[in-house]
Amino acid sequence: MDSRLSSDDEYDYRMRILTERQDLRHAAYKEYDSMPKHTLDPSQVQHHFDQYAAYRQQQLDWGPNDLFLEALSRLPNLASVENAKHGFADNHLHFPWNRFEKDIILNPNNWMQLHAVEVDDEEEVHVVDVLKYPIHMKHADCLLAAIGHRAISAHTSPIRNLRLVNIGGQPFLDMNEHYALPDAGSSEPIVTAARSELPQESISAKIQGLSHLEKLEFDVSYCAPASPNLRPGAATQTWQTKQLFQEIHAILSTAAGSLKTLKLQCRDDEGSWAVEERPMDPEDDTIGHLKIPTLPQLETLRLSCNATERSLIELLRAQSKTLRCLEVVDCNLNEGTWNSVLRQVPEIFESGLQRIYLEGLHDEDYPRESGDEALFEDGLDVGQGAHPHDRAILKYLLHGGEMPELDFNSWYERNRELADRGITEWEDELLETEVP
Numbered sequence: 001m002d003s004r005l006s007s008d009d010e011y012d013y014r015m016r017i018l019t020e021r022q023d024l025r026h027a028a029y030k031e032y033d034s035m036p037k038h039t040l041d042p043s044q045v046q047h048h049f050d051q052y053a054a055y056r057q058q059q060l061d062w063g064p065n066d067l068f069l070e071a072l073s074r075l076p077n078l079a080s081v082e083n084a085k086h087g088f089a090d091n092h093l094h095f096p097w098n099r100f101e102k103d104i105i106l107n108p109n110n111w112m113q114l115h116a117v118e119v120d121d122e123e124e125v126h127v128v129d130v131l132k133y134p135i136h137m138k139h140a141d142c143l144l145a146a147i148g149h150r151a152i153s154a155h156t157s158p159i160r161n162l163r164l165v166n167i168g169g170q171p172f173l174d175m176n177e178h179y180a181l182p183d184a185g186s187s188e189p190i191v192t193a194a195r196s197e198l199p200q201e202s203i204s205a206k207i208q209g210l211s212h213l214e215k216l217e218f219d220v221s222y223c224a225p226a227s228p229n230l231r232p233g234a235a236t237q238t239w240q241t242k243q244l245f246q247e248i249h250a251i252l253s254t255a256a257g258s259l260k261t262l263k264l265q266c267r268d269d270e271g272s273w274a275v276e277e278r279p280m281d282p283e284d285d286t287i288g289h290l291k292i293p294t295l296p297q298l299e300t301l302r303l304s305c306n307a308t309e310r311s312l313i314e315l316l317r318a319q320s321k322t323l324r325c326l327e328v329v330d331c332n333l334n335e336g337t338w339n340s341v342l343r344q345v346p347e348i349f350e351s352g353l354q355r356i357y358l359e360g361l362h363d364e365d366y367p368r369e370s371g372d373e374a375l376f377e378d379g380l381d382v383g384q385g386a387h388p389h390d391r392a393i394l395k396y397l398l399h400g401g402e403m404p405e406l407d408f409n410s411w412y413e414r415n416r417e418l419a420d421r422g423i424t425e426w427e428d429e430l431l432e433t434e435v436p
Contacts, residue, residue, distance in 0.1 A: 072146040073153040081147065082163035082217075083140040135240075140164060140172040144207055151209030158212035164251075169223035169268075171243040173206050198243055203250045213255035217263040218248060222286075245289050252293055259295050265304040266290075267330070285334060287311040294318045302327040309336020313344060320348050325355040333363040338375050339406055342393075346400035356397050357382060375406060388415075 040048070072078070147159055164172060178198055222241045248266075252259070266286045287303075288311035298319050307315075312333070316323075333341065338361045345353070359379040366374050381390040389411050392404040405411040 068142060069146050069149040072143075073150045073156055076156045078150075079157055079159065080161035081143065081159055083137065083143050083165055135170055136174050137166050137170050137172050138174070140166065141174045141206075144172065147210065148206070148208035159209060160212060161215040162210065162213055163217040163219070165219045166221060166244070169221050169240055169244070171240055172247050173203060173243070175202065175243060178202060198246055200246065200250060203247055204254065207247075207251055207254055210251060210254045212258050214258055215261040216251070216255055216259055217265075219265045220244065220248070220267075222266065222268055249290055249292070252290075252295070256293050256295050258297060260297050261300040262295065262298060263302040264290075265302075267305065284332075285311050287315055292318075296322065298322050300325040300327075302329065304328075304330045306332040306334065308334045309341055312336075312341060313348070316345075316348050320350070320352065323349070324353065326353060327357045328359075328361065329357070330360040331362065333361065337363045337365055339365070342397065342406070343403055345397050351399065353398055355382070356380075356394070 038045075150156055151158070166172060175198060222244055223238070252262075268284065284306045285308045286305040287307040292315055299322055301319060301323055316326075345356070357380060358376045360377060361375040362373075363375070366372060380393065381387055382394055386394070389404070389408050392411070393406070395401065396403045405414070
């Protein structure tokens with residue numbers, strides 16, 4: 001006899017396994033007994049399945065129907081709207097979502113990406129459905145349609161504040177009719193069809209009701225242009241980005257006459273700002289591609305995007321007469337340097353700028369061997385008690401004079417004598433020389 005079978009440890013182990021398996025069997029039977037049973041014949045089952053399929057298709061095709069359009073118009077004092085990102089983690093626990101989730105086949109966690117299924121292969125990742133169907137931010141398309149419907153309704157206040165968010169480089173509007181297959185019976189993926197730029201009037205017709213906007217915020221990602229030879233789906237990304245940029249341009253043009261605050265966070269979907277990870281591409285010029293129109297009422301501008309020195313300077317000059325607050329955060333500068341851009345700021349605004357904030361500025365000079373990944377990596381301190389180096393830069397940007405070195409170490413070497421006298425005297429001397 002095998003001595004292991006007679007040991008107490010082996011016996012206890014086997015009894016524990018049997019007990020656990022028995023518990024699992026009981027749990028499985030209990031779960032099965034609690035499941036609803038039916039006595040339907042096959043034709044009845046098929047009938048209910050057809051109803052389910054129709055219900056599901058309705059949710060797939062959900063759009064700006066009359067009920068949704070009228071709902072927004074029944075809020076007479078509504079002034080601010082936004083479309084939220086579709087990250088609904090744990091929202092099923094919250095009221096009122098937990099009340100009606102059980103009646104919805106497609107919940108927000110899977111609704112937005114129905115036609116963007118990625119399949120992992122051992123050798124590569126290839127996109128399946130995105131090659132066949134144009135995709136867009138359905139809830140943004142519905143919201144913009146409802147805003148347009150609201151604008152023609154009586155006794156409602158105009159929308160003053162709008163925030164638009166996208167995911168995965170998707171455009172906001174449904175333009176399927178423009179990107180339809182040449183042959184309705186063809187099974188050829190739509191990405192292979194020739195794509196011209198969307199007619200601007202096609203987009204403008206879908207964004208009515210935005211002419212009274214005073215504050216507009218974009219939080220968008222886009223697919224950086226890439227050669228179709230690099231990876232499958234690259235051509236699709238190119239036309240999606242074209243449409244997205246055309247939509248942003250059209251919205252800005254519609255709101256140009258009333259817009260006072262613009263926040264533009266527009267970054268590529270790689271999510272990487274580190275130059276050593278992905279070298280800058282001179283063609284990746286968000287500001288240049290958007291062709292931002294002159295906004296005659298604009299007072300506050302916040303930029304988080306890619307630009308060339310030329311396109312950025314042109315934008316600042318076009319808005320210099322009215323702009324009072326400028327924030328530049330997490331920006332890549334191609335074909336130029338931030339040192340050159342900042343030197344031109346006092347001359348561009350002629351002392352009209354009242355506030356400026358800078359953080360995370362990248363160009364060909366950053367990152368440096370010293371370890372700095374960006375200029376003003378921790379932000380330009382503009383508060384009370386700010387470091388003298390930051391105060392010196394801020395003084396120059398707002399009032400002109402002699403521009404200090406942007407690099408702290410170089411600036412410190414020139415001001416070592418002042419530094420040795422102590423931080424208090426250092427700040428006092430800078431304060432005395434500031435223009436009130």
